[in-house]
Structure formats: C-alpha cells, structure tokens
Amino acid sequence: MNLEPENLANAQQQLDxxxxxxxxxxxxxxxxxxxxxxxxxxxxxxxxxxxxxxxxDRNTSKSQIYPP
Incomplete structure (x- = not known):
C-alpha cells in the first residue's frame, strides 16, 4: 500500500x-x-x-519546510 497522506486519509475513510x-x-x-x-x-x-x-508524515513535512 502506498503510504502517501491522501492514501492514508482514504484508508481511514474506508475503515470507518x-x-x-x-x-x-x-x-x-x-x-x-x-x-x-x-x-x-x-x-x-x-x-x-x-x-x-x-x-x-506531518512531522516529516514540517521538518522539510522548517529545517533545523
């Protein structure tokens, strides 16, 4: 399974x-x-x-936007 954010959100919706x-x-x-x-x-x-x-994924995205 592709673990892109939109796929994860879709998987959550399907699970619900x-x-x-x-x-x-x-x-x-x-x-x-x-x-x-x-x-x-x-x-x-x-x-x-x-x-x-x-x-x-959110944490990874934030670290790419705001590097240390």
Missing part, C-alpha cells in the same frame, strides 16, 4: 465505512457480539497504525 457496516450488522444481529469484539480489536489496531503514519 467498514466499521459502520460491522456495527449495523451487530445491531441487526447478523454477527455475534464476540465477532464484533474481534473485529473491533483489529479495527483499533489498524486505525492506530494509520494515525501514526499520518502523524509521522
């Missing part, structure tokens, strides 16, 4: 859409609570990675 589908499936009892908990743990992990990569 998937989360909403999983939440809806839980409410409609199409998936079990245990399945949703398992999904939610994976979701949180991926979300954290995406956020770290976005933050890292």
């Amino acid at each position: 859409e998937i989360f909403m589908k999983a939440a809806k499936a839980l409410v409609e009892e199409q998936i079990s609570q245990e399945s949703f908990r398992t999904f939610n743990e994976a979701y949180k992990t991926v979300r954290e990675v995406l956020e770290r990569n976005l933050q890292s």
